[in-house]
Amino acid sequence: MLSLTNKRILLGITGGIAAYKCAELSRLFIKAGAEVRVVMTRAATEFVTPLTMQALTGNRVHLDLLDTEAEAAMGHIELARWADMILIAPATADFIARLANGEADDILSTVVLASSCHMAIAPAMNQAMWGDDSTQDNLQTLKNRHYQIYGPAEGEQACGDIGPGRMLEPEILLRLSADMFESGALAGKHCVITGGPTREALDPVRFISNHSSGKMAYALAAEAAAAGARVTLISGPVNLPTPDRVTRVDVISARDMLKATMDNMDSADVFIGVAAVADYRPESEQQQKIKKSDQEMTLALVKNPDIISEVAALENRPLVVGFAAETNDIVENGRGKLEKKKLDLLFANNATETFNSDSISVTAISTDGDTELPTANKNVVAREMLQLISERLK
Secondary structure: OOOOOOOEEEEEEOOOHHHHHHHHHHHHHHHOOOEEEEEEOOOHHHOOOHHHHHHHHOOOOEOOOOOHHHHHHHOHHHHHHHOOEEEEEEEOHHHHHHHHOOOOOOHHHHHHHHOOOEEEEEEOOOHHHHHOHHHHHHHHHHHHOOOEEOOOEEEEOOOOOEEEEEOOOHHHHHHHHHHOOOOOOOOOOEEEEEEOEOOEEOOOOOEEOOOOOOHHHHHHHHHHHHOOOEEEEEEOOOOOOOOOOEEEEEOOOHHHHHHHHHHOOOOOOEEEEOOEOOOEEEOOOOOOOOOOOOOOOOOOEEEOOOHHHHHHOOOOOOEEEEEEEEOOOHHHHHHHHHHHHOOOEEEEEEHHHHOOOOEEEEEEEEOOEEEEEEEEEHHHHHHHHHHHHHHHHO
């Protein structure tokens, strides 16, 4: 199936009878994984209602350039920055002429003029208007500005004429739009990634944790999204912003993380366990702060669930990738973890060099052998890791 996962498509609808096809076009875009926002000219609302497009996309339809409510939320400049692609469908002869002349007197033409993303138009008009020299000159101007021209098709038109000028069908526009983007190595896949530390409460003010910063998991999440994946990042307590186009689920304890992980396994293609999950938790959590005394305190601990082992034991398991943060015998300990937990791939690294660092060096370990990934920024290494993961998915 065509994938537009993580792509942001701005659909501009102008005033032609073919506007009714945009309802189906929006549905197909969303089914392919895209987020869709709609901008309509006033003439377009005579053919399809904004309420219809809002219901189909789940987003407010933008109609007015000088809409104070829209400016407070996402104005025309923000819309222009937001889009990965602008598709104008149908594109009338009038709107094509206005684009060619650089006019910006409504919200759609203004957004187009302010954007530097992929641009495409799907012309729709009477066959005589299509063949007019002015229209053809305007189209050539847009082609020279690197606009993609989708169509038109030939056939019977609403006016009764037969010839070129029909807007392409939604299925064709979907395929042409998908071709605008380079397909990422993880296009259409669902990656579930755990990251950061967990905290195991002793009492209301104290907990057991570790030095994990979460930077490796967040780098992997960002790079997986860039590679076309739908990413769910299950994060322990960290001080990091959520990567763009990533769904973040915040958790505290190992048991919280296990539940959030299992809640996402039905649709997961890849599970990457990067989190530094606490191996143990207090046998009991005190409901009041433990008071200091002159006596020594003995702390009883019990084992936490092994999240990655539980994922690997699932009947319909995803590709399971683990991390081993070791302080000695890094490769040997990593290989033992790979075999014991029945993982598909494992990345082993030196924990003392990694925590709170922006760089990392790892060894990729699998049943096929070991591969060294030299020291580099975590985002750079993350891309190399994901390439190895995508090869195993294939």
